[in-house]
Amino acid sequence: MLEDSEVGLLLTQEKLVTTLPETQAEIISLDKNRSLIELENTNNLNGEVNATNLAYVIYTSGSTGRPKGVMIQHQGLCNLGKAQIEHFQVNNLSRILQFASFSFDASISEIVMAICSGGRLCLASSEDLLPGENLTETLNRYRITHITLPPSALTVMVPEALSTVETIIVAGEACASSLARKWSQGRKFFNGYGP
Structure with a gap:
């Protein structure tokens, strides 16, 4: 991915530097250089961004086994x-759980829905996101209203135990119609499987 994207600057953590492949990119360890970074100007950059500029590049697994970059413009993200x-009727009172890993494209929609609606993006530890009791407790503790989950996560949970969840979006794998019927009682249920 570093080679394909021709990254000129790579921000990382010191503990990860030795695990990186050889690269032409300048490497900056945010933790090691924290005191120097804190001395930098904190004003916003004067830059012109338009709808056709790239927002990010996301890598697919690639059918050849070699990751392939897909360029996403700001307009697509917006x-x-x-x-x-x-x-999904997200608003400033909505609470969206960040369930997807930041390295997975589904995380982008969770982040964007929260930020662009004025809602709250709730983060939890990987342990708190384990489907079953842990995830149920997390959803209730943060009073989550909107969640995107793989259908398999729902199979080990009880719909009645989630008092605040208004909207469920399933993605990442096929969803059985029986699971959709069970979980759509009294809430909105969307099948978002398949990009």
Whole structure:
């Protein structure tokens, strides 16, 4: 991915530097250089960004086994956020759990829905996200209203135990119709499987 994207600057942590492949990128360890970074100007950069500029590059696993970068423009990201906020009825009172790993593209929609609606993005430890009792407790503790989960996570949970969840989006794998019927009682249920 470093080679393909021709990254010029790589931000990382010192403990990860030795695990990186050889690269032409300048490597900056945020933790090691923290005191120097804190001395830098904190004003916003004067830059012009338009809808066709890249927001990010996300890598697929690639059918050849070699990761392939997909370039996402700001307009695509904005359109995704606007459509999901409207479709899933997300607002400034919504509480969205960040369930997907930051390295997975599904995390982008969770982040964008929360930020662009004025809602709250709730983060939890990997242990608190384990499907079953841990996840149920986390959803209730943070009073989560919107969640995106793989259907398999729902199979080990009880719908009645989630008092605040208004909207469930399933993704990442096929969802059985019986599971959809069970979990859609009294809440909105969307099948988001398949990019």
